[in-house]
Amino acid sequence: MNILILGGGGREHALAWAISQNPKCDRLFCAPGNAGIADVAECVRLDPEDGGAVCAFCAEMAIDFVVIGPEAPLAAGVSDELRAAGVLTFGPSAAAARVEASKAFTKELCEAAGAPTAAYARFTEAQTAKDYVTAQGAPIVIKADGLAAGKGVTVATDEPTALAAIDDMFGGAYGDAGAEVVIEEFMTGEEASLFVLTDGEATLALEGCQDHKRAFDGDAGPNTGGMGAYSPAPVLTDAVHDRAMAEIVEPCLAELCRRGTPYQGVLYAGLMIEDGAPRLVEFNARFGDPECQILMARLGAQALDALLAVAEGRLADARLNWAADHAVTVVLAAKGYPGSYAKGEIIGLPEVTDPLVQIFHAGTAEKDGCTLSNGGRVLNVTARGATLAEARDRAYGIVDRIDWPGGFHRRDIGWRAL
Incomplete structure (x- = not known):
């Protein structure tokens, strides 16, 4: 092919x-x-x-x-x-991909399907949004309704931060994505990522992952597109997985079918889990980044067979063989990310001979035989191991050999499980 x-x-x-x-x-x-x-x-x-x-x-x-x-x-x-x-x-149709393209659409979908998620309100102008924040108090979550490359979410621990986020969004910080704003209840618990393949009828869930959204160790700093991830995620137990499928994924997929827009592709359900009960944080219409890196590292060549089964409408007959292993990916980002950052810096990459380690490039370019930084998140060092600790140590062993003074990374990927 x-x-x-x-x-x-x-x-x-x-x-x-x-x-x-x-x-x-x-x-x-x-x-x-x-x-x-x-x-x-x-x-x-x-x-x-x-x-x-x-x-x-x-x-x-x-x-x-x-x-x-x-x-x-x-x-x-x-x-x-x-x-x-x-x-x-x-990949889903544009109509089905609205689960990611519009936060408000997903909230309405959850209401229609009876899927548990955070309480919310939507706004098209700043002052009413600010009045709502003042009435609700903090912590609270401010989201640009449209696509903002993973950056249009502010988890505000105090009211001034929330109000500033509203000004930024309506002020054009995220372009058209911020023309409408969704404000959500702050949910407590532990996050996990559930990826489900579907051909519009059958579903096949992949093994769970946990992403690290905050920029710095200890889950400090601003939200990013993701600074690292690991799989499997202990918080996504069989019981939690079954509840998420039965209460969130399957009802929402059924509602999309009822509306005449069946979903075909991979549905990413970001979950908040507390006391064994999952609630939906967000849907995405594609593989997560960096979760895809650890899933592909664990699946290898059979990934293509699964994607083809989805596209050809024969997912009901598909099977995946998961090794009893673990995977970790560590993101190397340009200093300043998710804000402004430099590009064009030379990166010295080590030779990697271990088949259990891959350096996936996220934002790089090549010039005169040199690898240059060309984005905010630049590299993903991804490793497998018999245990999570082994995978983590293998990944950081390569991270420490990368010569890039202009980059930074977290040192605690996988800390919740470890």
Whole structure:
């Protein structure tokens, strides 16, 4: 098969790495890719949000299967254009991808499906939102309604922080994503990530993960797109998993079908778990980043078979073989992230010979034989081990050999489980 992956981050590098190992994969392309992806796929200069250009490329290169990595092409309807052109595609329609593209839509979906989530209110202008915060008090959560590349959420522990977040969002800090704001109850408990494959009818849940959203050790600092993750996550017990599927995932998928927009792809349910009861924090319409890196590290080549089963509508017959192992990924980010940061810094990467360790590139470029930083989150050092501690030690052993003074990382990935 000729396969095209859309995207250019760490998630897409992990997908490309796993897919390239499957004998069904003959030729692998990635648009736009990055310096690391170039080692396992042919990177092409193609805007992943331009459905017409993507379809034309598929016709020219006889692409058999397209895997859409990030959320923006999904929201732009690229999956719809590909399917209309007869191209086998992994990723939900734009209508179904509204579960991520609009926080307010997901809240309404949960209400209709009876799925447990945080109490909320939605606003289209700043003053009424501020009045609501003053009435509710802090802690409280302020979210830009639309897509904000994982940065449009402020968990405010005091009212001034919440009010400033409202000003930022309505002031254009997140572009059109902040034209509407959702304000939520602050939920207590422990977060986990549940990923569920679905072809519109059957579902297949992947093993659980836990992400670390805060920038610094001890879960301090601002929210980010994710500074590391591990799998499996002990907090996502069999009982919690079954409740999340029965009370959140299955009812919401059924509601989408009832509305005529069945969901096909991977549904990411971010959960808050307290006393064994899960509540929905958010849905995403794609694999999480950096959770995808640890899932792909554990699945390897069989990942392609699962994605194909989803796209071909035969997920009911699919099976995954999970090794009894653990995986950890540590994100190396540019100093200043998630705020402003420098680009173009030279990164010295060590030679990695251990097959249980991969360095997935998230925001890199190549120039004159050198690897350069080209984003906020730049590298994901991902390792497997028989235990979580073993995987963690293996990952940090490589992290400590990377020469990049302009980068930073957390030292406590996996601390809750450990």
